[in-house]
Amino acid sequence: MKKLLALLLSAMMVVSCFAGCGEKPKETEAPESKKEESKQEGESKAEGESKAVESGAPAADGETIKIAYIGPLTGNYETYGRHQRQAIELAVEKVNAEGGINGAMVEVEWNDDKSDPNETTNMAYKVCDEEDVLTVFGPFTTTSALATVDIFKDAQIPVCSGSVSNADWSGLGDGRFFRGDATTQQMCTYFADFIIDEMGLTKVAMYYEQSDWGQGMYDEFEKAFTAKGGEVVYQDIFQIDQKDFNASLSKFKEKEDEYELFFLVAHLNEASLAVNQMRKLGIDKTILSNNSLQDQVYLDNVGENGEGQILLTYFGNEGNSDVFEQWKSDYEGRYNENIDSHAFNTTDLINVMFEAMKVSGNDREAFVKAMHEIQDHDGLNAKITMEENGDMTKPLSPFVIKDGQFTAWTKE
Amino acid sequence: MLKKIINGWAKHQVAVTLVFLAFLILYPVLFHSYYLRNVAIQCLIYSLLSLALNLIMGYTGIVVLGMAAFYGIGAYALALLTTKLGISFLPAVALAVVITFCFGVLLALPTLRIQGNYLAIVTLGFCEIIRIVELNWVSLTNGPFGIKQIPAPDIFGIKSIFGLKLSKPEGKYYVVLILLVITVVILHNVLNSRSGRAWKSIKGDPIAARAMGINVFRYKVFAFAICAAIAGLAGAYYAAYTGYVDSTTFNYNQSILILSMTIMGGLGSIPGSIIGAIFFVILPEVLRWLGTFCGEWIVEWRQIIYGLILVIMIMFKSDGILGGFDLRQIHLYNKLVKEKEAEEKQNG
Secondary structure, eight states, X not given: OHHHHHHHHHHHHHHHHHHHHHHHHHHOOSOTHHHHSOHXXXXXXXXXXXXXXXXXXXXXXXXXXXXXXXXXXXXXXXXHHXXXXXXXXXXXXXXXXXXXXXXXXXXXXXXXXXXXXXXHHHHHHHHHHOTTEEEEEOOOSHHHHHHTHHHHHHHTOOEEESXXXXXXXXXXXXXXXXXXXXXXXXXXXXXXXXXXXXXXXXXXXXXXXXXXXXXXXXXXHHHHHHHTTOEEEEEEEEOTTOOOOHHHHHHHHHTTTTOSEEEEEOOHHHHHHHHHHHHHTTOOSEEEEXXXXXXXXXXXXXXXXXXXXXXXXXXXXSSOXXXXXXXXXXXXXXXXXXXXXHHHHHHHHHHHHHHHHHHHTTOHHHHHHHHHTOOSEEOSSSEEEEOTTSOEEOOOEEEEEXXXXXXXXXXX | OHHHHHHHHHHTHHHHHHHHHHXXXXXXXXXXXXXXXXXHHHHHHHHHHHHHHHIIIIIHOOOOSOHHHHHHHHHHHHHHHHHTSOOOHHHHHHHHHHHHHHHHHHHHHHHTTSOHHHHHHHHXXXXXXXXXXXXXXXXXXXXXXXXXXXXXXXXXXXXXXXXXXXXXXXXXXXXXXXXXHHHHHHHHHHHTSHHHHHXXXXXHOHHHHXXXXXXXXXXXXXXXXXXXXXXXXXXXXXXXXXXXXXXXXXXXXXXXXXXXXXXXXXXXXXXXXXXXXXXXXXXXXXXXXXXXXXXXXXXXXXXXXXHHHHHHHXXXXXXXXXXXXOHHHHHHHHHHHXXXXXXXXXXX
């Protein structure tokens, strides 16, 4: 038995050796010098060679436009990765069915990185090896995105992420990084304006997740809100994956008289638990939160405790545009799964990318330029404009949870 | 068959090492893909970490479940030294190693009085403490934002040698290769010195070792600190290599991954540690690559296949790929057997 296993193991090692060798012709057909040489030369060299080229035509002839997706298709963030993938597949099928981008078919290469920064760098280099990739879609998390900044920057490849939350990220890519979600700064300005102008409140308590996103939201909100004359009277943090919030929530209960609004910055699981626990503790202040809670799962989890909670987000159960309703029914019909903010942002971003591709074709630099020039693009639920630093301006609207539904918020 | 390979290896140890080293040196010349070079860099980083753990687990028998803590301290040390104080790569690496060495001593002094499994739990706790400090000490570590734009490796400001850019994967590869070779040489020498023999005797029987006049506690602390320093070296390199560190990278999973590499490679074996690291870094990528032939299901299932291979390995070869083999001993034994045979022939 031992001998057999030893044999098996050595066979495995041999296979892994071959893996190294075998991969070479596929991805490294053109030698290193190719990178340094001009892109056109690289293209002519690659002609008729590798498998990678077979599946996607060389950049210049315009038959295929290749997007390299890098994101968590397995692992802890698999749900989000899956939603992104489904949204991309739906959009790509639609555009290809309509004849593609100026006749060129869009093709997506799926690279799973589990949102593990080590694997993300592997995938980033893998994509850099491929000359026929026009742009990257991803990475998913801030850690993965920041770990690959230099790689993409050196390769001068455009990167479009639908989810990176770190405010500085888009500014690090020499103008080649684009983001398909509002930045924390934009969001917090909306929040501050909404609380003061629409709700007429000035005293807020804030409870946020301890992550780059949560911390960023707090910093930006505090800045914007104070500048507008508001005050964050009390704030506390919780950890990702925390289950018991009672200790810190009881502090919020003690100070309940000092604030008028409870601002919760959290993701689904933590928010569901925190909201249920705070209602149990008897904190009955209105809760305001961000778009990451926009999911049927959240409504199911909080039930009655969620009633009256206000979300500033991109869409609700009613009051949406026709384009949005069409997309929603397509998506939900096809995948038998509710839409969420990741699917929504992904769809908006990929459509913006298609619009830029119509101008740029398969030229990376032209694509970057076209992306920067996007203005008043008809997004799913609002007009989208690309800002100078590569972030998107996407207006948020207030929705309130009423009878277990996200309904449009109106001033009473 | 395995025995034959091992015997052959034991006989031609120097030659095998040289061939392997030559392969490592030529690797970037043989493989032009950025991706393959990057995978190789990760193999070498994890080799360092696996070696560090092997030193303490394989040679002194202390189980450490908190390697990620030292890895993280090294990374944060380099990140802070280069970004906040503007120190260049090499001195920053040296300082990071010294800092993690000190942390190793600091942790070892109070904890090494605890025995066995309890010590493992303490190191696990230490790992968690360090992660939480990295996350919460916002004024120093930038908290959840992490530290970004850490400069790539250079040599006192020189960013390329012989046309080799140190910020590119091939340059980074040679930097980590040199660090690994230096570490292996030092480890090899230390292990064959008085300290190394003392460690082995402590692993065998601490009481007997003490009776032989070995200061068990002092040697354990020394082993612990060296282990921490090597992990710190790996961390320092990692920070310069990715250009970004945050607390989520140095979590419990990393510790377990390093532990798996060390055990899988074989406790008490330097080549074993390297093979273990290579095995664990390459395996997911091989499965990914197989996906291009066998269909995408392999990519989706690769985590399960990965786990399955581990379970099978633990069941059938629980002491690791090179566990239980001491190449020097095998070589000596074979030589003695041969000499005896020759003697018998002569006599008879």
